[in-house]
Amino acid sequence: MKKAIYILLFALLLGACDEGFEELNVDPTKPTQVxxxxxxxxxxxxxxxxxxDNWRANLIYQSTMMQHIATTAGYWDGDKYTWNRGYASSLMDRYYGGVVKQVEDMLAQLDEEGAPDEMKAITRILRVFAFSRLTDLYGDVPYSEAGKAVIEGILTPRYDPQSEIYADMLNELSEAAAALGSGTSQFGDADIIYQGDQAKWKxxxxxxxxxxxxxLIKVDPAGSQQWVTTAINGGVMESNADIFYVPHTGGPEGINRNGNGEVFTVDGNPRLSKTFVDFMQAGNDPRLPILGARRSDGSTAPADLIGFPNGLNAQMLLDMTGEENMDNYAEPNRSIITGEDAPMFFQTYAEVEFMLAEANVRWGLAGDAETHYNNGVRAAMEMLSLYGDAGVIASADIDTYLANNPYDAGNALEQINTQYWAATFxxxxxxxxxxRRTGFPVLVPINFPGNVTNGTIPRRMSYSESEQTNNPTNYAEAIARQGSDELTTRVWWDVN
Structure with a gap:
């Protein structure tokens, strides 16, 4: 991993040099290619x-909307359902100029160089992941023409309908999986996620x-079952060794720092939500002292960890409790999970096991739902070891938790997806x-003064304001098709 990071840093440093030497021994008729x-x-x-964007889209908005995090800070808009357009569009603002541009450039270069199909397949999978985040957060987005300003001169890409984006992403995954074998990709250690392991990418x-x-479960139930069945038959993650995550280090210069960790370094406002802490305390969850610590003294004793209610400002806290600060409430544990060298999780084996459990409940697929549920809970707890030794939970403690919180077939979908919510903190x-897909966990909406959603939890984020002037025709077409560019407009697959 470090070797790959050093290669990247070296390339960036080369790009920053301007001493005239780059003109020596360079064929002016051929572009210099990294x-x-x-x-x-x-x-x-x-x-x-x-x-x-980790600060704005991931934490300020979504973590508080999902009642994992809460705070009185006014600029944390998510659980107050107020609207900061720059914050709401932050993923779009960063991803299109970052990962989208990079993967589109890579695919063009791989074609030009006649690279092996396995390298293209890995790049296509990463591309799908990036676009899935964008379309799930915004709905219709630039897709087929995105990231091609340099490659094809497309400066104002069209917004593709989400239904078409999903159809293509699923097809891309199918073709990419078919192109992968069991050996090591030519990417090798430059692949800091799987070190070129094709079987893991598959x-x-x-x-x-x-x-x-x-x-697709609400908009196309038959199609949903078909794609889930195909995925299960193809072979999904088998253990925590398959987790899709980026390992981070402390730097240098922010090159490989965890973006969430950078937020916690500079922002002392976030607290664990009362909703989240209450859920964990009700089940005597051994994850709680790993995920949380009291702000005032760092205590991780479960009895000391009080969750902070969502939807309050400082005056409301004072009026309600007489407290002038939040020091007695639990915050994300700064000694374990909030470091700039923490892993950044994209998809985990625990999530996969919970989906397998749901597939069995809905359609009788994938074996036994209770087994998959138990596997998911165990994986969600064991994966915290990736934060270091302080994140290790003893197997006996996991056994006790499962014994005291057994699978409930009569309440399966809520139980499975509430655990999914806990695992995706x-x-x-x-x-x-x-x-949005399942309605679980059941969250109590906030009716903060001046909110823009009539006291309902938002359903999407809004587009970049610059699109109204820089790409007005395509922006207007997307709005006409999808609905108003507001936090309450639902994306295609999120029907009532």
Whole structure:
């Protein structure tokens, strides 16, 4: 991993030099091209992204809307349902100029160089992941023409309907999986996620396929079942060794820092939501002292961890409790999970097991729902070891939790997807999407003064304001087709 990061840094440093030496021994008729393996490392880091959008889209909006996080800070708009357009559009603002541009450039270069199909397949899977985040958060987005300003001169890309984006993403995953074998990709260690392991990328392709297939459950139930079945038959993640995540380090210069961690470094306002803490305390969840710590003294004793109610400002807190600050409430544990060197999770084995459990409940697929549920809970707890030794939970403690919180077939879908919500803490893009798909966990909306949703939880984020002037025709077409560019407009697959 470090070797790949150093290669990337070296390439960036070369690009920053301007001493005239670049003109020596260079054929002026041929463009200078960075090795595509180095570009893969950069693309993976760009998918994890930086403080800007992780702060705004992931944490300020989605983590509080999903009641994982709460705070009185006025600029944390998510659980107050107020509208900061720049914050809401932050993923769009960063992803199109970052990971989207990079993967489109990589695919063009791979074609030009006649690269092996397995390298193209890995790039296509990463591309699907990036676009799935964008379309799930915004709905109709630039897709077929996106990231091609340099390659094809397209400066004002059309917004594709989400139904067409989903059809193509699922097809891309199917073709990419078919192109992968069991050996090591030529990307090698430049692949900081799987180190070129084609079998893991193949399982990821089918795991993402299952995720996207389930997104269709309300709009195309038959199609949802078909894609989930295909994914299961293809072979999804098998253990925590298959988790799709970016490992981070402390730097240098922010190149490989965890964007969420960068937020927690500079922002001391976030607290764990009362909804989240109450859920964990009710089940005596051994994750709680790993995920949370009291702000005042760092205590992780479960009895000391009080969740903060969503939807309050400082005056409302004072009026309600007489407290002038939030120091007695639990915050994300700064000694374990909030570091700039923490892993950034994109999709986990725990999520896959919960989806397999749901597939069995809905359609009788994939074996036994209770077994998959138990596997999912265990995986969600064991994966915290990726934060370091302090994140390890003893197997006996997991056994006790499962014994005291057994699978309930009569309440299966709610139980499965509430655990899914717990397992996707800090990956709020997925928490928000799965909540919209299932309605679980059951969250109590906030009616903060001046909110723009009539006291309902938002259903999407809004587009970049610059699109209204820079790409007005395509922006207007998307609005006419999808609905008003507001937080309450539902994306295609999120029907009532």
């Amino acid at each position: 090795d595509v393996s180095t570009k893969l490392t950069a693309a993976q880091l760009l998918a994890s992204s930086e403080r800007y 399982r990821l392709a089918y795991s993402l396929m299952m995720r996207l297939g389930f997104r 800090l990956n709020e893009y997925e928490s928000f999407s799965n909540w």
